[in-house]
Amino acid sequence: MNILISNGRVVDPANRVDAVHDVYVSGGKIVALGAAPDGFKAERTIDASGLVVAPGFIDLAARLREPGYEYRATLESEMEAAMAGGVTSLAIPPDTDPALDEPGLVEMLTYRAKKLNRAHIYPVGALTLGLKGERLSEMAELVEAGCVAFSQANVPVVDNTVLMRALQYAATFGFRVWLQPLAPFLSRVGHAHDGEVSTRLGLSGIPVAAETVALYTYLELARLTGARLHITRLSSAAGLALIDQARAEGMDVSCDVSINHVHLCDMDIGYFNPNCHLVPPLRSQRDREALARGLADGRIDALCSDHTPVDDDAKQTPFSESEPGATGLELLLPLTLKWADAAGLPLLDGLARITSDAAKIVGITKAGHLSVGARADVCVFDPDAHVAITREGLRSQGKNTPFLGMELPGKVRYTLVEGQVMYEG
Numbered sequence: 425m426n427i428l429i430s431n432g433r434v435v436d437p438a439n440r441v442d443a444v445h446d447v448y449v450s451g452g453k454i455v456a457l458g459a460a461p462d463g464f465k466a467e468r469t470i471d472a473s474g475l476v477v478a479p480g481f482i483d484l485a486a487r488l489r490e491p492g493y494e495y496r497a498t499l500e501s502e503m504e505a506a507m508a509g510g511v512t513s514l515a516i517p518p519d520t521d522p523a524l525d526e527p528g529l530v531e532m533l534t535y536r537a538k539k540l541n542r543a544h545i546y547p548v549g550a551l552t553l554g555l556k557g558e559r560l561s562e563m564a565e566l567v568e569a570g571c572v573a574f575s576q577a578n579v580p581v582v583d584n585t586v587l588m589r590a591l592q593y594a595a596t597f598g599f600r601v602w603l604q605p606l607a608p609f610l611s612r613v614g615h616a617h618d619g620e621v622s623t624r625l626g627l628s629g630i631p632v633a634a635e636t637v638a639l640y641t642y643l644e645l646a647r648l649t650g651a652r653l654h655i656t657r658l659s660s661a662a663g664l665a666l667i668d669q670a671r672a673e674g675m676d677v678s679c680d681v682s683i684n685h686v687h688l689c690d691m692d693i694g695y696f697n698p699n700c701h702l703v704p705p706l707r708s709q710r711d712r713e714a715l716a717r718g719l720a721d722g723r724i725d726a727l728c729s730d731h732t733p734v735d736d737d738a739k740q741t742p743f744s745e746s747e748p749g750a751t752g753l754e755l756l757l758p759l760t761l762k763w764a765d766a767a768g769l770p771l772l773d774g775l776a777r778i779t780s781d782a783a784k785i786v787g788i789t790k791a792g793h794l795s796v797g798a799r800a801d802v803c804v805f806d807p808d809a810h811v812a813i814t815r816e817g818l819r820s821q822g823k824n825t826p827f828l829g830m831e832l833p834g835k836v837r838y839t840l841v842e843g844q845v846m847y848e849g
Contacts, residue, residue, distance in 0.1 A: 430469055486517075611630050683759040758811060810831045
C-alpha cells in the first residue's frame with residue numbers, strides 16, 4: 425500500500441533530521457521524504473499535523489513470556505502492547521521455559537511472531553544450556569536460527585571458567601554477549617537496595633557490590649578474551665564508573681538502563697509496593713541521578729523497558745515474596761519523553777536512545793531510522809498529549825508497573841510496521 429504521512433514533524437536521530445516533511449511509503453519501505461517520488465499515488469493519507477513522525481522504537485529487553493509462561497502473557501497480548509507503544513522491534517531475553525538454547529526453539533518463536541504480523545523480534549540466545557551455567561550453548565547454530573546475541577538474562581554464571589570459555593567462543597566468531605551484572609552470592613537472598621530504606625522496612629538488601637563485583641569479573645574476562653560486551657540494565661553510579669574506565673582503556677563495551685531506574689529510586693518502594701520489586705533493585709537517589717545523567721551525556725548507550733509482565737497472583741503478595749518485574753512496552757515512549765524533558769535534551773537526542781542507538785546494539789541496519797530505502801517501521805505520536813496509566817488502559821496482559829495512576833506525556837496515534845498501519849489510537 426502507498427501511504428502518505430503528511431505535514432508531520434519528522435524526528436530521525438540517525439540522520440539528524442528534525443523538520444516538517446511529508447513521508448512517502450510504498451512496498452513496505454520509505455521511498456521519499458519531502459517531495460513525492462515520480463508516479464506516487466497515495467492510497468491512504470495520514471494527517472500528521474502537530475504530530476511527531478519517528479522511527480519505530482527498538483526495545484532491548486522485552487519478555488513476551490512464550491514459550492512456557494503463557495499464564496503471565498502471550499505473544500498476542502504483548503505484540504498488541506508493543507504496537508500501542510510504537511515499539512516495532514523487540515530483543516527477546518532467553519529466560520523462557522525452556523530457555524532459548526536450541527535452534528528449533530528460536531525458529532518456533534520467530535515463526536510464531538512472524539505469523540502474528542506485528543513487531544519484529546530479535547531473539548537473544550542462551551549463553552549456556554538451560555541458563556544453568558554449566559555447558560555452553562551451540563552459539564553458531566543459534567545465530568543461524570536468528571539469534572542476535574547471547575545472554576544469561578538475570579541468571580548469573582557461578583563458574584567463572586565456564587564464563588571465560590563462553591566469552592572465548594563468542595569472541596572467536598564476533599558474537600556480542602549481553603550480561604546483566606549480578607554477583608550470584610551477593611544478590612541471591614536480597615529483595616531491595618541495601619540502604620536506609622531496606623533497613624527501615626526490614627527487607628534483606630542487595631548491595632551495590634553485587635553489581636560492581638560482577639562487572640569487575642565481566643570486564644576482566646572480556647580483556648582476556650577480546651569478547652564484545654553489552655552490559656544490560658545498569659543500576660548504580662559505581663557500575664557506570666567502571667564502564668567509563670573500561671572505555672577509557674579502549675574496550676568494546678556498551679550498556680543500557682531501564683526506564684524504571686532513570687525515574688525511580690528505593691524511596692519509591694513506599695509501603696512495600698510490590699510493583700517496585702525489580703531486578704536489579706531500585707537503587708539510591710544518587711544512583712538514579714547518575715544514571716539519568718549518564719544516559720543524557722551518552723555514556724549509557726540506550727534506554728529499554730525491561731518489560732516483564734507478571735500475573736496478579738505473583739504480585740499481590742508480601743514484597744519479599746512477590747515476583748520481580750514490571751510491564752513497560754507501552755511506557756517506553758512516555759518515560760523517554762519525561763526523562764529527556766527533565767534532562768533538558770532536544771527530542772532528537774532523547775529519541776535516539778530508543779531508535780538509532782538501540783539499533784546499533786542489536787545490529788539492525790534496516791530499522792531505527794527513516795532513510796530512503798529503510799523498512800517503513802514508523803511511530804506517529806502526539807508529544808503534548810498526556811496519557812493516564814491505568815490497568816484498564818494497558819494492553820499488556822501484565823498490569824504490574826510502578827507508574828499506575830500517573831499521567832505521562834506522549835500518546836501514540838499510529839504505528840506502522842513494514843508500511844502497514846498496525847495501530848491507530
